[in-house]
Amino acid sequence: MKRVAAIDCGTNSIRLLVADADPATGELKDLDRRMQIVRLGQGVDRTGRLAPEALDRTFAACREYAAVIKGLGAEQIRFVATSASRDAENREDFVRGVVDILGVEPEVITGDQEAEFSFNGATKELTGRADLSKPFLVVDIGGGSTEFVLGDDHVRAARSVDVGCVRMTERHLLHGGEISDPPTAGQISAIKADIAAALDRAEETVPLSEAATLVGLAGSVTTVAAIALGLDHYDSEAIHHSRVSLAKVREITGDLLSSTHAERAAIPVMHPGRVDVIGAGALVLLSIMERTGAGEVVVSEHDILDGIAWSIAD
Helix, strand or coil: CCCEEEEECCCCCEEEEEEEEEEECEEEEEEEEEEEECCCEEEEEECCCCCCHHHHHHHHHHHHHHHHHHHCCCCEEEEEECCCHCCCCCCHHHHHHHHHHHCCEEEEEHHHHHHHHHHHHHHCCCCCCCCCCCCCCEEEEEECCEEEEEEEECCEEEECCCHHHHHHHEEEEEECCCCCCCCCCHHHHHHHHHHHHHHHHHHHCCCCCHCCCCCCCCCHHHHHHHHHHHCCCCCCHCCCCCCEHHHHHHHHHHHHHHCCHHHHHCCCCHHHHHCCHHHHHHHHHHHHHHCCCCCCCEECCCCCCHHHHHHHCC
């Protein structure tokens, strides 16, 4: 066993996994898994820069994570930064802050690298299951980008496109500092057009129609699954490997896009940081299912974070 710490810093959230990993058996035992919504990507699509308040929130989370890592005695840390920090002009401010707090430099990985980590994290425990056909199409719907990875036991094709729940919300629903609540039909159509164009780009590299099993990752997908299951609190074990039908995803997406902020916030499983962006995130998921012809999505709580942990252990 090797004790490792993996940190995934995305556009909307920053997550930590401290785990004991055994490459010989394929066992990854969680010791601590946590997430904070920090909105690192706040305004990046518009300004091209990381906002000072977004950096402050992210660094505060890093300090909390540093204490957890030290307390559990992880042997090695890997910090992976995704879409927002790839796009920002002042990313060096972010890098310096992380190094000062955690002692490791964040790896600002490419979309293709991000996709490979996501695939490995999501499918390692699915391989060999008789009830799931291959190839798998893993879709990781983040705040700023969505990763598509097609593979069997190994990655065959991968593509990252710049469409995510935060980016779509800020681009189409944010006006004068206020988010349309609920969005208009015209705004929803504009988001759909952006997603369709992104799916066209993804299909240039990844043959989406070849997927036999669709595996969905990240907060937008797990939140939709939690709503579909009718949970009165967020339950990772119940959500992990649950299956949500296309009809149910379509119903939930419609409900989210027609509801107010207060109505979405009142959903028991809704994280406060997702209230304003969940409608766009659900619409990304629905559009992917419609494009690929998937009748259901298999939901995974194991994703890029687990892939990062395995990359250290291996």
